Amino acid sequence: MAVIGGSSCSSVLALRVRELGENGSSIFQLNGLRGVESRRVGDSWMVRSNAKSKQIRAVAASTTAAPKREKDPKKRVVITGMGLVSVFGNDIDTFYDRLLAGESGISLIDRFDASSFSVRFGGQIRNFSSKGYIDGKNDRRLDDCWRYCLVAGRKALEDANLGPEVLDNMDRTKIGVLVGSGMGGLTAFTSGVESLLLKGYKKITPFFIPYSITNMGSALLAIDTGLMGPNYSISTACATANYCFYSAANHIRRGEADIMVAGGTEAAIIATGIGGFIACRALSQKNDEPQKASRPWDKNRDGFVMGEGSGVLIMESLEHAMKRGANIIAEYLGGAITCDAHHMTDPRSDGLGVSSCITKSLEDAGVSPEEVNYVNAHATSTLAGDLAEVNAVKKVFKDTSEIKMNGTKAINDWTCPWGSWWIGSYCNH
Template sequence: MGSISCLSSYGLIFKKGKESRNGSSMFPCNGLRAVEIKHLGSARFEIKGLIPSSVFSANNLFSIAKCGRIKAMASPTVSAPKRETDPKKRIVITGMGLVSVFGNDVDTFYNKLLDGVSGITPIDKFDASEYPVRFAGQIRDFSSKGYVEDKDDRCLDNTWKYCLVAGKRALDDAGLGTEVLETMDKTRMGVVVGSGMGGMSSLSNGIKALIQEGYRKIPPFTVPYSINNMGSALLAIDTGLMGPNYSISTTCATSNFCFVAAANHIRRGDADVMVAGGAESIINPLAVAGFVACRAMSQRNDEPQKASRPWDKNRDGFVVGEGAGVLIMESLEHAMKRGARVVAEYLGGYVTYDAYHMTNPRPDGLAVSSCIIKSLVDAGVAPEEVNYVNAHATSTTVGDLAEVNAIKKAFRNTSEIKMNATKSMIGHALGAAGGLEAIVTIKAINTGWLHPTINQDDLDPEVTIDTVPNVKKQHEINVAISNSFGFGGHNAVVVLAPFKP
């Protein structure tokens, strides 16, 4: 029999492999793992692997050439993805809250991004004069007044202050302030807010006290405030939310992991409302020194505002940042019953793992492209519907291209896609990055404006997708994805779209 090749709507190439005894064939797909295709009879096939079990019509997939070889049709017909229609399982975003280098107001934050303002400044939280990296996306003039009690504010780690402020502001934005919460079933409301590194300042201060003054001088909150689950715990303690509550820590992919987990709780019927996102504060001696030792950070001390330059040919590493980004995720049924304002819809998401290296991404892009594809499957979205990517894009030499290559593998045609890099202006907030970028994505959906990727002086020639260089662009978003990838090989992608009742 002649060779077979077919191009799926997911942009993957399948080629005929060796047939097994039961009639199955294993098809390698465009550098990704093989998928299994079984003949089901009546010219129908079941395809398993990177895409869900789907039934393709052979008449649509193949045309037979005179030479006897079977070739792919240009646009094979595949059954349209089915989106969730059950209002109990449809998930909408009803509130957003953040803490950022541009303050705690969502609109002010996004307007600064649209203007292409850099929030990268010299570090002054500690004496970094002897460090090879002396700048960061450091939050200044932060106030937790009205959100954290004064007695707690004096000793609470900044990571958890950011979490509490962003979380409570998100609840307020969703119309779920203190008085309203008292009328609701709090056992049906949960919290999943994570952190990549937890209360690093509390841990660092405890270590310093132990070394300099002995164990009797260690602050009593060293352990409670340094452990990763404390953000979700403190937020729930303050608000009385008694539903699912825990923290996820997958470094830079943390927030997106939290969104996926929160959505699954709603879909399963565990909760009606979930507070989800990430928080991080690591501008301290221990954390900065640790990242310096990893040799992954930019060292442009003479021009810090130009240091974070995703996809630029002269990028030399990421810039560390901090902050928090939290969403209120709610079942459509619950949101409609209480007359909530809906700002966007969460269509789906997925997580995968590289199983490759502690800090470097897989060069073949397998797990990242797989994560994108599976997130679209979970969302019921065809790749052709996606026209915006808020990229992870940290400004590292290897990571930026690995993500671009994965995007190219996942999407057959990227000519209609625009992608930008929020980190070019605020740095990399690690566990909070996905939370802040989800808010950016939602604001882009609502305003029709994409913020620029700044510092695009000399675009890497391998980047052929529109990166919105240096100047904002108008763009009506149909479906958007937001990518997050973390040290250790953790990948998470969420799919967001305008809400359509």
């Protein structure tokens, strides 16, 4: 089984179930977001869990021969760790269970007085704690965007069993960080501008520029952990994290890194952020029922909902992961990036930018359209965006009767003229 995910911009990545031969079927069950025990059952593998959390099962198409896929363990990329900061807290399994329970993390904003705003709700994080991950002095200085990034990144490393004592015995020049942000340190930037206008340039904090620029998440995480491999950020609005996963995987494929810490981080639920997106006319205004405001593919959809948080994956070459006995959660198969070259916010109505990106991603992953049975869509709840994305999916996947589409969002999201899609599978080695 292959799953495909992306944003209406056009970038695609791919994940897959453990490859069992060209015609082998696979069954998997997950405890939270990871499989626990696997065993061979005839021509298939089963991943089992005895935990209480709700399980998912998916069956791969067994009649379609897959295109040729990468076999070199040095170039195969797997996911060995996950970390996040979200409206549901900072624990992966709790986060996943609450999603499965259908809970919404959207509520009325109380971080600032939004009573005069036409949009007064969002995915605001409350009671966030960085204790044990950021020292008190830096914690007080940092923009929330970077606080979320540091905690999510460190938790992902812990989840991958890459704590300080393990990293001390590794070649850190082969471990990189690529965590992007669409907005960067918006609070730091806003505070700096306010200081300039109200008090003059001499009152601007020396942290104004460093904590505003979008590469600071990757930089701070590398400084904190001593990781000396490729380090930069990508900023492509809603597609940012997808671009980061795609680029991180290519660093591993080219042999430039053994491990990449990759993901995205955002913290734009402040007056400037919400006000700016209201001005773009992109946000839902369903203030009377905020928990139901995001309605992808619904005829009454009226825009997306702003959120915040950070999500980070540990991406690693299969060879390196197996040598150190890492827990393999999933395998990245391939990805692609394209551009609509059409409009700042509206996608092409025919979905060509998206469909061409999906096709390129499938080719890169060595996955046939018939193998895909799950699509995690961009699903912005905008009139133009949802329609274009559905048109693109129908164009690539001729028979969509068995494809499940979802629009689950974990961090913030908005429409943009770029895009990324990815394909992959869950596995347990």
